[in-house]
Amino acid sequence: MKTTLQHLFLGACLALASGCSAMGSSDSFTLSANLPADFTYEATAAYVPAPGETCSVPGGKNTRIGINRKWQESYTRDSKIALHRTVSGCPLVLQYVEFYINGTYGKDWGDFARDFGKILVREYLSSADKGTFNAAGESEILGQCQWLFRTVGGLRRIVKILACKSTDIQGNVTRGQPFAAYTLNQLPGKTVRLKIKLAAEERPGWGDTWVKVPGGWKRCMGKSYEDQRAYCNGNYTDFSTFRMPDGRICSIYPGCSENKEVSP
Template sequence: MNWRENYQPTAEIALRRTVSGCPLIINRIELDINATYGKARGDFDADVASVFIRNEVEDQYKSIVNEEGESSFYGECQWLFRTSGKPRILRKLLNCKTIDAQGERGTSQPFAAYTPDQLPGKTVKMHIKLADEEKPGWGDTWVKVPNGWKRCMGKGYEDQRAYCNGNYKDFSTFQMPDGRQCTIYPGCTE
């Protein structure tokens, strides 16, 4: 199924079934989170969220189903940007983490955990939001400036890693997914 054209936000899932006389129960539902950052076919990335179903779940991880038969869990996805290849084309990585009631990002991917008896006839909702700010995919490769981020030069354009290594004055250009040559991200030009 093409998620870009046929997004289905709801699904009904049978927890138990029997195959060849063997009773089975689902123990994990993996939910793909897909997002695009450009118009080309390859300008997307993905992460996952999970619903775990276990016979026993520690209280600190066990999700609650309310009186209306609904349960929700929350996450936040953030774009991490980097450059790739000799022309230093900007690419993005989708990084999704669980968030608490105050909106603070956790360290794990978004998840909910239930025991099998909690779920029959119930509704589980996943709420995912996109972080307001993007950040570099890893440290010491971009420098924060008033209008955004500048890409460190490294040892030159041949240097794929291009760490700053203390040089916060020499920057490189990079190519946006749409082909524009830029000096600053996200605004392209200063």
């Protein structure tokens, strides 16, 4: 009799993808990442009441779980994400995972930039919309990040912006941030891997502020060092120096081989 009841329970769980929750890794998936050097990811898993449930969580408390929130202190490449949770007696199901790709370019606490992507989870998706898994149970979210550099402040310190886009399997950049969608019953025990590359060359944050020269870029002077926008406006002979994140004062980015290091 006991064996029969177990079989009935397991059968019901398989039939209702959004209902019963299996034990251990079969009710979770692994979010992993292949990222460039000095890159990490941070994520938030968001949950909503399971289909058919009429309950709610007061104030939405504990319906969002942070992953790698302290990535500058402690970082984990592989993270288990539960598909079902129960909060305040309310059965919840994973709705989406929003992730941030963080790139670090200096040693100061604020010397990083980020862009975001998303994993959408639904009970049903069309075959054209849902992601696929290989025989090893892995699916990839492909993307490329691009460093964009600019200057700020009177010393024109270099800071960077990070722009990340999806790519196709040939590596061609497409529209939108890195993204994937799966049905709930695709994910148990599987691995979703962020596979992000870095563009070979950095680019100015926006046009008509830097001039391409042999060995890199020169910063247009503008009206003065206090001119934060400092557009070239046709003047491609007057340039300014700038300060690198490591303290060097340079005139050509990114090489800066013409100057020695100075104190920040």
